[in-house]
Amino acid sequence: MGRTAEAWQSPPEIPGEDYISNAIYTDPDLFKEELEAVKKRTWKFACHESEIPNVNDFRRVNHAGVPLIVVRSDDGNIRSFINACSHRAALVVRELSGNARNWTCLFHHWCFDTRGNCIHIPRDEAYDKVGLCKEKLGLRVVRTQTRLGMVFVNLDDGAPPLDDYLGDALENLVPVMGDPERSLEVFHYSKTIVRANWKQWHETNMDPYHEYLHYVNRRVAMKGDGYHDRVWKIYSGAHATLSPMRQRYEAVKGWTSRNTMPMPGMMPDEFRTVKIFPDTNVLVRATVMRIDTSSPISPNETLVEWRGLGVKGESAEDRAMRTQHHNQFWGPFGRNLYEDAYAIECVDEANRGGGGAYSILARHEDMRTQDDGLLRAYYQEWGRLMGRPAHDPKRRLSNSLGASGL
Amino acid sequence: MSEREKIWDLVSQSCMHLDSEQYDSYLELLDDSYEYIISCFSPDLRKEMVLLQLNKNEMGTLLKNIHNHIHLPGKLFRQASLYSVERKPDDRYSAMSYVTVTYTNLDGVSAIFCVGRYHDDIAGRENGLRLMSRRFAMETRDIGTGCHYPI
Numbered sequence: 001m002g003r004t005a006e007a008w009q010s011p012p013e014i015p016g017e018d019y020i021s022n023a024i025y026t027d028p029d030l031f032k033e034e035l036e037a038v039k040k041r042t043w044k045f046a047c048h049e050s051e052i053p054n055v056n057d058f059r060r061v062n063h064a065g066v067p068l069i070v071v072r073s074d075d076g077n078i079r080s081f082i083n084a085c086s087h088r089a090a091l092v093v094r095e096l097s098g099n100a101r102n103w104t105c106l107f108h109h110w111c112f113d114t115r116g117n118c119i120h121i122p123r124d125e126a127y128d129k130v131g132l133c134k135e136k137l138g139l140r141v142v143r144t145q146t147r148l149g150m151v152f153v154n155l156d157d158g159a160p161p162l163d164d165y166l167g168d169a170l171e172n173l174v175p176v177m178g179d180p181e182r183s184l185e186v187f188h189y190s191k192t193i194v195r196a197n198w199k200q201w202h203e204t205n206m207d208p209y210h211e212y213l214h215y216v217n218r219r220v221a222m223k224g225d226g227y228h229d230r231v232w233k234i235y236s237g238a239h240a241t242l243s244p245m246r247q248r249y250e251a252v253k254g255w256t257s258r259n260t261m262p263m264p265g266m267m268p269d270e271f272r273t274v275k276i277f278p279d280t281n282v283l284v285r286a287t288v289m290r291i292d293t294s295s296p297i298s299p300n301e302t303l304v305e306w307r308g309l310g311v312k313g314e315s316a317e318d319r320a321m322r323t324q325h326h327n328q329f330w331g332p333f334g335r336n337l338y339e340d341a342y343a344i345e346c347v348d349e350a351n352r353g354g355g356g357a358y359s360i361l362a363r364h365e366d367m368r369t370q371d372d373g374l375l376r377a378y379y380q381e382w383g384r385l386m387g388r389p390a391h392d393p394k395r396r397l398s399n400s401l402g403a404s405g406l
Numbered sequence: 407m408s409e410r411e412k413i414w415d416l417v418s419q420s421c422m423h424l425d426s427e428q429y430d431s432y433l434e435l436l437d438d439s440y441e442y443i444i445s446c447f448s449p450d451l452r453k454e455m456v457l458l459q460l461n462k463n464e465m466g467t468l469l470k471n472i473h474n475h476i477h478l479p480g481k482l483f484r485q486a487s488l489y490s491v492e493r494k495p496d497d498r499y500s501a502m503s504y505v506t507v508t509y510t511n512l513d514g515v516s517a518i519f520c521v522g523r524y525h526d527d528i529a530g531r532e533n534g535l536r537l538m539s540r541r542f543a544m545e546t547r548d549i550g551t552g553c554h555y556p557i
Contacts, residue, residue, distance in 0.1 A: 095449070188451075320459075333457050
């Protein structure tokens with residue numbers, strides 16, 4: 001039986017933690033607030049260190065709408081800066097990546113080295129009268145730390161260190177990404193702007209029962225032994241991992257088992273996944289790894305980036321096989337990726353005009369595969385940072401950490 | 407028809423059969439040794455990337471499974487312009503075509519989906535010209551949320 005407008009707009013008669021208000025996807029004020037309270041306060045995966053392997057290699061990234069440069073400086077350390085000239089804020093670096101000992105802003109030729117020092121201002125004596133000098137005009141440093149080859153940035157100078165932020169959340173990735181003899185490198189990078197809220201992309205990574213949507217996942221995963229018996233482990237800060245399982249790639253016509261050349265630390269056909277709050281997801285499908293991350297542009301526009309990783313220095317033949325396995329699922333012409341993005345765009349289309357009111361996160365299965373427990377933990381953490389409950393986001397929590405109280 | 411016209415006809419048919427989802431007809435244009443690649447250069451990584459690589463059998467399986475997927479609900483139109491033909495020994499040819507693909511969504515709005523070039527190796531067979539290989543060198547790097555179809 002359909003529901004009246006009043007019934008549709010009324011909160012579900014279930015505990016608050018079991019649902020969320022769809023205003024958290026669409027409300028422009030909440031969006032602005034979460035940029036400050038969530039995105040700019042948490043550690044953000046920026047890139048993999050293999051993308052800047054050499055001294056003076058740099059890479060542009062975007063975080064919460066802020067353009068950044070990530071660079072391996074002349075001392076070998078990885079640093080990040082806001083990509084804005086100290087003079088008039090023009091982009092200092094316009095290339096997407098490259099190698100340079102210093103960067104010269106195109107606008108008035110202010111020049112900076114890869115440690116962020118301002119090293120040249122044309123006719124700088126003109127600033128003597130007001131006491132400005134190069135030493136005071138360096139780039140804005142962004143905190144940067146690396147774990148298992150993943151480079152993270154944080155716009156909050158006062159945030160806890162990355163190790164404290166992650167805790168043990170990456171433990172399942174240590175055998176895969178932490179082998180110094182077999183380090184990883186990015187061989188695939190793609191990005192697009194999805195017409196959906198940034199949290200919805202990450203939700204697709206936290207909710208395995210959306211796999212009903214995917215023709216290949218239904219065959220490879222959902223019919224596999226133990227699929228429903230895996231258990232979520234949720235860490236402090238709403239990072240998470242799902243216990244591994246073997247999947248059946250040969251169940252898709254034309255595909256073969258992934259029982260040769262697994263990634264370091266992986267069993268043949270094994271699947272692992274780690275979720276890093278609030279926007280980064282690592283998936284390992286036996287022979288290949290994907291890292292995806294998102295950056296919000298507006299309440300219903302999200303930049304999503306996907307990286308594929310293989311083993312550094314491997315033969316061309318091995319790389320070709322890994323690339324094929326990557327592309328079967330995750331490339332822009334893969335059998336899986338479009339479907340996730342299309343699904344959340346469908347959600348957004350309904351929510352945008354107020355069609356949707358609440359989303360239900362009420363599956364309880366003892367934290368096994370299809371339990372909504374991770375989504376509930378995610379929105380508990382979101383609510384803690386925002387100082388607002390996700391099921392009633394117009395209400396302020398007492399003793400909140402939210403942006404307005406900072 | 408001249409050799410160039412025959413090649414133009416082959417390239418055009420390959421586009422039309424994919425557009426109209428006449429996959430058996432498309433597969434008939436392919437030599438048994440067919441190799442298909444979509445590639446593009448990533449300025450982010452400063453590397454060439456392979457985005458799809460299939461032989462004829464794999465192409466056939468992929469095409470016949472598309473209907474099982476939640477896939478783009480609108481229509482792709484592949485428009486190719488033959489720019490160059492080079493004759494090789496043994497009744498072989500290399501051809502290069504500029505390609506523009508448009509997508510028309512369910513609301514009837516059309517937009518450019520991707521652009522690039524076909525680099526085709528073509529051979530004369532008893533039953534006519536056949537595609538030996540096609541590399542779609544895609545200039546576009548952002549094709550939105552993705553695509554189940556070859557280009």
